[in-house]
Amino acid sequence: MECIFCKIISGSIPSYKVYEDDLVFAFLDIYPCSQGHTIVMPKKHIGLFTEMNKKDASDLFSSVNIISKAVCRAFGLDGMNIGMNVGEVAGQSVPHVHVHIIPRKEGDNGGSMHNIVETNPGTENLADLAKKIRGSF
Numbered sequence: 001m002e003c004i005f006c007k008i009i010s011g012s013i014p015s016y017k018v019y020e021d022d023l024v025f026a027f028l029d030i031y032p033c034s035q036g037h038t039i040v041m042p043k044k045h046i047g048l049f050t051e052m053n054k055k056d057a058s059d060l061f062s063s064v065n066i067i068s069k070a071v072c073r074a075f076g077l078d079g080m081n082i083g084m085n086v087g088e089v090a091g092q093s094v095p096h097v098h099v100h101i102i103p104r105k106e107g108d109n110g111g112s113m114h115n116i117v118e119t120n121p122g123t124e125n126l127a128d129l130a131k132k133i134r135g136s137f
């Protein structure tokens with residue numbers, strides 16, 4: 001077993017656990033973007049979010065919902081960013097599906113999802129793009 005997150009789940013690598021049940025494991029990020037930065041992952045090893053089935057993804061996000069409320073209460077947050085890096089090109093450094101919960105407070109000078117990438121794709125062909133996606137389910 002080479003996966004670092006699988007090792008965290010099994011306990012062979014220590015972590016600051018915040019939640020665990022049959023399906024998911026949540027712990028503090030060792031290089032936090034803000035205080036309380038938490039990672040939630042499925043116990044089952046799956047590399048990419050796009051490889052998950054609907055049930056596994058639902059279970060994961062259901063837990064993210066519950067855990068995010070606890071993180072919010074624990075630190076009296078004003079908000080949070082919740083998201084995933086899917087694939088190396090998007091910044092995924094650990095190939096085991098995980099969701100970041102990044103606490104936010106007024107005045108923290110952070111950004112939003114809109115700061116992740118800007119390729120200036122234009123908006124004139126949005127109807128075609130939507131059609132393309134609708135045709136790809």
Ligand code: AMP
Binds near residue numbers: 091092
């Ligand atoms: P990503 O870049 O989306 O793949 O996220 C991986 C995250 O895991 C990074 O934010 C790292 O700081 C975090 N990380 C890596 N190793 C550990 C570890 N041993 N304990 C806690 N967090 C870790």
Ligand code: ZN
Binds near residue numbers: 007044045046096
């Ligand atoms: Zn793994």
